[in-house]
Amino acid sequence: MPVAREIRVLALNVWHSGSKVADGTQLIAELIISTRASIVLLSEATTATTAVAAELARRGREFNTVASHDTGILTVFPVEDSADLQWMVKARLNIDGRRVTVYSAHLEFRWYASNLPRGYGPGVPEPGEFAEYNFEKLPGGPVTDTAAIQRVNAASGRPEVISTLLADAKNEIAQGASVIMGGDLNEPSVLDWTSATANMFDHNGVTVPWESTRRLHAAGFVDAYRSMYPDPATHPGLTWPSDNAEVDVSELAWAPEADERDRVDFVFANGAALTLSTVGIVGPRGSIVHGTRQQETTEDNFAASPPRWCSDHKGILATYQLTD
Template structure:
């Protein structure tokens, strides 16, 4: 009996709510945006936050949270920040990422916040828009409409995507994460990838959302899947048709439509903000939601989403051109 009691005492279960949000230049693009980000973190119940497009405003966000009675810490390198209600170690800069060790109970988590290259945005090619490539294929179009129409050559789209360097960044992450797992740590990755999911551009969606027949194994998310990582939102909501989970572009009523769209004559909606985890008996995914407005921008118009995606905080003042993602876990250890 004493042994059983001791075992029970040594094991605990904690709630971990992981929020990923692109802060749109640190919340500076909308009046009051810094306070809005703090409110979103507080109201969502997030305990671990990955911020892309973080800036010098990150300490202000944390100060606002803590002034409301919470106890958050933060680390930032480059334009990625990690904010945590749990103890957080020193941050390490990786290419396009910030890494820190977060301790939940007795469990250490290697947490990675990512904001990948935004240029060579290959998902625009099937929508008949330039990928914003500063060099190489289709670079002559910039971000402008391609007069000859959609690029549906899968190999060409994949080449432009590879030229971004995003898949190489993810491959380096996978190697680093493997070392962390060997140390006994859980691994969670979250951020703005500026690249769609291989689970979303499927035969079922080939004629939807201006994919124009393109079915593509997007290299970054495919590499994560091949390495055993779990896309939290798509694990909870497997259908990209009924639950597309779009995070870009969000219809922010605090901003003009023309500041929210980069492909105004297309349906440019994509899910490009993610939470990934590597399976571990100590980590259990409980839920995943889109956080933010129900409306998206489609062909230069604000359009309410008609799918079955679960939305959280859909009616709160919004500070950014992305929607956020919240993945809820239990951590046992």
């Protein structure tokens, strides 16, 4: 019988390296310990990766680190090789002699096209489409033209970053690796803006086949949360904007008169040796809706809700069994 090894993957945007909340580094370390994460994929982690590793070491927990300017990986497993790919960092791990290649991603936050159907500018630099509105409220109201939304999204470069990842991951898979990718994509999922949610979360009747996740799914990558909770209406898995009791609402919301909640933080896997056993959201049950703090009433699975929170995003915790 093949011996299974449990891998616990935590993906988290740590919000300016954990600096936006007092004791942020300690809170992130406590979260990693309490969730028993063995692979941690950090975004907005400019200085956080090494700082959190040092804090974990101080508490008797040794983690190997791989860091780029904005993304980082912490893991209890040996790192055989690593690379800084633009918008993400990569590490080849040796887990009981088996290769698992992991990618931590944080994609472009401008050209935030999901703002358009909510009546807000997508933060496009000049001279791009809608650039004159920055992230402000649109005087003409919501943009519901799917073609326009997709044009802005494509201009972000996010889908092309995913294609670069997929080309790299294809080589890893060809060499026998299992692949895990996670992080803040700053773009919703193709599985979330469907007819089931067209009249929820201020989608204003719009359905969008978001391109970055569409490419991941087409390449055989499995979205951990949506694979276990397939209904985006009952289990939307919303990760941003998360409530944070220690921060003013004005710092948490970008579109204060809209319901801008979305699932933009993900864990994906590709490989027959990886079997998903559990997945849940990590963070407060509260979100920011129309500029106010509200408790979620969805059926979502929360894996952990710590008493203090370090971010403006919620995280994702996915547990896999790795076999031969």
